[in-house]
Amino acid sequence: MVLLQWVGMGDLVWHVPYFRRVAAASHGGQVALIASPTVFAPQLVGHEPWVREIIDFDRHPRRHEGRRGRHRGVLGLFRMGLELREKQFDRIVLFTNYTNRSLVALTARIAERLGYGTTWLQRRLLSHGPWIERYTGPAVGTYEDATRFAMAHGWCDAPIVPSLVVRPEALARVKARVQGLPQPMHALCIGSSEPYKQWGTDNFAALATELARAGHGVLLVAGPAEHEMAQAILQRVEPTLRARVLDATDGSVADTVAAMSLVRTCLGNDTGGVQIAAAVGTPTWVMLGPRPLLAHDPETLHNLTAASLADIKPGDVARIALTA
Template identity: 65%
Template sequence: MTHSSTSADQRPYTAVLHQFVGMGDLVWHAQYFREIAKQSRDGQVSVIASPTTFARELLGHEPWVREIIDFDRRPRRSEKRAGRHSGVAGLFRMGAELKPLGFDRIALFTHHANRAIVAWRAGIAQRIGYGTSVLQRLLLSKTPWITGYKGPAVAVYKDATAFMLAQGWCDAPIVPRLSVRPDALARMQARLAQLPHPLHAFTIGSSEPFKQWGAANFSALANALAGQGHGILILGGPVETELAQAIIAGIEPAYRHQVMAITDGTVSETVAALSLAQTCAGNDTGATNIAAAVGTPTQVILGPRPDLEHDPKHLHMIKATHLLDITPADVQKRLLKSLAITI
C-alpha cells in the first residue's frame, strides 16, 4: 500500500511503531495511537506491531487504523522459529519493506535505537522517538526528548504518556480504552446467554510461571461465587485449555452448569466476552488489561510486582509479599465490593 502525493490532505502520512510483544502493552498505547491519527493524513495511522500483540484483532476494525504491519522480531517461544525481522539483518529487512510505503513520519514508542535504524533504512524523513539514549538521538529527528520513568509503577505506560505530552499530541494522560467489534459481541452474547448473572470473568493466562495464581485458587474462587448463584466465565487461549479443565475439575459438580470455559475464541471474542462480564479477576496478563479497557471492574492478582497505574477507576491491584499469599477469599471480597459499586 502506498499513499497518493496528490491528496488534498497535507497532514503527514504516518506510521506508529510499537516496541513491546504483549497484548496488554498494545492496549496501553492504543488511545495514544488514535490521537496521533487525528493529526495525520486521512485521520489514520499505520500500526507497526509484533504479531504476538494480536493487533489486527484488537485494533484492525478501528476507523483510525489504515493497516497493521507485522514487525516479526520476537516470536513466542512455543513457535520455535526465528522471526523474519530478528537480528541486525532483520532490522534492515524491515526497513526495506517499509520504504516503498512512503511514510512522511513515524512515531517510535521505544527506547531502543535499533527501531530508529528501521525508520532510517525506510527513508522516513521525520523520525520521532523517546530520545533516551545518545545513539537513538543521532538517528532521530530533533524533537523534545523524554527521561525514562524510574518510579515504582510499571514504566511502559508512563513513558508513552511522557512522549505524547512532550510532542504535544495530547495535553493530559489518556486512560486506555478499546472498542468491541460488533460481530464478536453478537457471537459472545449468544454463547454466554445461558450463564447466570452477575457474571465474573477469570483471565487465567500468564506469560511467566511467577505470574500464575494457579488452578486450585481459581477453582476455590469459582466455588465461592457460584455458591452465591453467580456465573463464572473462564477465559484463556489454546495453551490454557489444560489449565481451564483443571479449574473446572476443582469446581463442585452442582455448580458446573454456572461455569463456562472458553479457550478456543479469537482475541476479538475475548474482548467482547470481557465487556459482557460484570467483574473480572485474573493474573497480570493481556486479557486482564483488556477487561479494564472495555470498562469492566477488574482485579489484578499481582502479588509483589510493580503497580499498574494507567486506569485507577477500573483496574485494581491485589498485592502481597508472595503471589500465593493472596487467598480466594481476598479476591472474592474485592469482586463483591466492586460489584456492589457497579449495580
C-alpha cells in the same frame, strides 16, 4: 506510521489512546500501525477508523510457536527496513526507547523519525526532539513513557485512560454463547506470559467455586495454550456447580474484548485480558503480588499486592467480586 516496541496485548491496549491522537494529527486522520503479531492488533484495533493498515514486526514469536521471527537479529531489522522503504512513508513515530527501531526507520529512508530519545545514540538517529526522560517511579513504566512522549509532542496535555471499541459481531457471538450462564458473570483471566505471574490452578478453582456457589456465572478467559489449565480448573469445581463455569479459552481475541464488556468483574493474572477488561470499563482486579503497580487506570483497574503472589487468597478475592 506508529511503531509499538512491546509484544504483549496489554502493551498495545496502553498505547491505543496515544496512537489515536497521532492519527488525528496525520494525513486523513489515519496511521499505519507496526506491531508484533503477538499483540493481535487486527482483532484489538483493526476495525477502528484511525487504523489504515497493520504491518507485522515479526521479531519475537510466542515461545510455543517454536520458530525464529523473520525480523529477528540484525538481518531481520534490515529486512524490516527494506520492506518499509517500499511503502514510502514520510513520518514514523517510534513509541520506543530502543535504538535499533531507529535503525529500521533509517533503513526505510523515512525523513521524519520521532522517538523517546532516552539515550544519546537514539537521539543521534532520530530527526528531532523533543526528548523525554525515562520513567523510574513505582509503577510499570511502559504506559508512563508513552504518556510523557505524547505530551511532549503535543498530542495530548494529560494522561489518557486506555479504551477499546467492541466489535458488534463479536458481541453478538459471545452473548449467544453465554446465554445459559447465570447472571451476573465474572471473568477469570487464568493465562500468564511468565510463570512468576501465575496465581495458579488451585487458586482459580477455589475462586470459581466460591463465585459459582453464590449463584454467579464464571468465564475462564485465556488463549488456546491455557485450555488444559481451564479444564483442570473445571475438574476441581464441585460437579453440581460446573454448569455455571464456562471454558472460554477457544475464542478469538475479539471475543475476549466482547466478553469482558458483559461481565460484572474481571479477576486475574497480570496479562492482556485484565488490560482489555479495564479498557472496556469493567471493574478489574489483578493479582500482582510484590511487583510494580499498574497505575494507568486507577478508577477501574485495581492492584492486589502482597509479600508474595501466594499470599493473595481466593476467599478474599471472591468477597471483592461478590460485593463489587
